[in-house]
Amino acid sequence: MLKVGIIGTGAMGTQHFRRMVTLMSNVEVVAVSDVNEANATSLIKSFPGIRFIADAHALIRDPEVQAILIASSSPTHEDYCLTAIEEQKPVFCEKPLSVTSEGAKKVVEAEMKGGKRLIQLGFNRRFDSGFMQLHDILASGKLGDALLAHCSHRAPRVPDWYSTTMAITETLVHEIDIMSWIFNDYFISAQVVMPRKHPDASAILQDPQVILLTTSRGALVMVDVFVNCQYGYDIQCDIVAEKGTARLPDLAKIVVRHDASCGFEIGSDGLKHFEESYNREIQCWIDAAITGEIKSGPSSWDGYKVAVVTDSAVKAQTSGAIEPIAALETPAFYRS
Ligand SMILES: NC(=O)c1ccc[n+]([C@@H]2O[C@H](COP(=O)([O-])OP(=O)(O)OC[C@H]3O[C@@H](n4cnc5c(N)ncnc54)[C@H](O)[C@@H]3O)[C@@H](O)[C@H]2O)c1
Missing domain, CATH: 3.30.360.10 (Dihydrodipicolinate Reductase; domain 2)
Structure with a gap:
């Protein structure tokens, strides 16, 4: 049984919470965190065994939490991923990995330094x-x-x-x-x-x-x-x-x-439209996270590649020009 802590209990986090407590196998949600304490505590009020931990970094470091699902607002993902990598705990991180390509690269580098893949990124369409x-x-x-x-x-x-x-x-x-x-x-x-x-x-x-x-x-x-x-x-x-x-x-x-x-x-409703793919991606992550290592699904390298394309597309919005995208060579670590 994988003991999971969830960061972010907004629209996406609530959906992932509900699928974990009702549908998924081999998983138990043990803690949640959100800067909006009222929403998070109201979500768990009928689950007496689940704790609210105000500080998300403390949730990641909590000894009972074996794996982390990050569904907080996009600018927070990079920081929480880095703490989880420090702790060598598996992560499901909603897209994007970071709001900047430099930030995404930092996560990739930290994960590689740690020696094993720990992150599955929420590009759910690969499960549609x-x-x-x-x-x-x-x-x-x-x-x-x-x-x-x-x-x-x-x-x-x-x-x-x-x-x-x-x-x-x-x-x-x-x-x-x-x-x-x-x-x-x-x-x-x-x-x-x-x-x-x-x-x-x-x-x-x-x-x-x-x-x-x-x-x-x-x-x-x-x-x-x-x-x-x-x-x-x-x-x-x-x-x-x-x-x-x-x-x-x-x-x-x-x-x-x-x-x-x-x-x-x-x-x-987009969340309803892709519901089956979310169910599949989360079960896939649980099954991998139980082993302590993520070997399939969209990786942090995929998140980095997308962030680099995003940089050029955002530039193209204002320049009106055809913007080149920097070429990247996939490290052996991420080739499966
Ligand atoms: N894969 C998909 O199809 C899909 C769909 C929707 C959203 N998303 C992603 O999921 C993430 C959440 O989106 P959402 O629609 O649920 O947004 P939301 O605004 O409904 O929820 C975000 C939650 O994060 C909390 N939060 C903000 N800062 C925080 C912090 N520092 N620490 C902890 N919690 C914090 C907010 O209080 C809120 O409850 C976003 O990154 C978004 O891009 C992915």
């Missing part, structure tokens, strides 16, 4: 059955090499504090990771094109944005990030390869014919 099928068909070679992909990442609305930069650092990061995994390639340049702004987008948000990423083998990934799309939470991916195409399946929902129309509900 549709994206896994896209990965497998490309890997089979049946379609030849990929030429391009059209992707959409849309949400009905976002809070007022969500900014233009966050469209890259919080949202596009998922496409950066999943498309480089599916294409088995890395990105070498980024460009951002901004169409006319949606009237509901706040003063600090340009929405939608179209991001063009080029891979080292010359394939193109085009993503529209549109977070005021109004109509629902909608993830699309359509790949064109040398000998055929492959498209992300629609949700497994019943098709309803009614009132002179035909269709299915796409929903508006």
